[in-house]
Amino acid sequence: MKIEKIHHVAYRCKDAKETVEWYGKMLNMDFILAIAEDHVPSTHEPDPYMHLFLDAGDGNVLAFFELPTKPEMGRDPNTPEWVQHIAFKVKDRDELIAFKEHLEANGVDVLGVTDHSIFHSIYFFDPNGHRVELACPDPQEEAMLAKLNEVKWDMLEEWSRTKKAPKHAEWLHAKELGDV
Structure with missing residues (x-):
């Protein structure tokens, strides 16, 4: 048995329409479909919801639930904002810079470009407070990934101990830190 790929990733949103429009305008994601019911199919719990699906490219789907009868959504107060996020790959650094400029021109605060050596990223928040990352590969990505692959198990074991x-x-x- 082996997982083929992620079918979709789902988050909660504050406003379904605002979310669809924001992801369409800011990240050029197409609205694929919506499902709305008064009962949750898996639990049969009576709870009206709107479930949205957006095309995140290459068969990837980003989904959201608006839950109007539930308390206002929040974040885990014990987890820093930078930890929980969703990252999308863009073609190259030129595309990353174009997204950064587009987002900033539309009033979105953008952090970065951050150089992670194997890839470069920008970070920002959607209107629901979810942290989003756009990342592009570094030209030396393959060589660096091979180098990281050689030490991954040793790193995990040391961390575990x-x-x-x-x-x-x-x-x-x-x-970023100077020569370490």
Whole structure:
């Protein structure tokens, strides 16, 4: 048995229409379909909802639920904002910069470009408070991924024992921190 791919990723949204329009305008995602019912099919719980599906490219689907009868959505107060996010791949750095400029021109605060060595990213929040990342590959991505592949199990094992960051791949962000 093997998973083929992610079918969809679902998040909660504050306003279904605003979410569809924002993702269409800001990230050029097409609205695929909507499902709305008064009962949850899996639990049979009476709870009206709107379930939206957006085309995130290459067969990937981003979904949202608007739940008008539930308390206002929030975040886990014990998890930093930067941790929970969804990242989308864009073709190259030119495309990443074009998205950054487009988002900023439309009033979205954008953090980055951040150089992660294997890829470069920008970060921003959608109108629901979800952190979104756009990432493009670095021209040296393949070589760096091969280097990281060689140490992944050693890093995981060391982390598991010590709960301290292993130094096997500290070169990744050395440019930002000075030579480590």
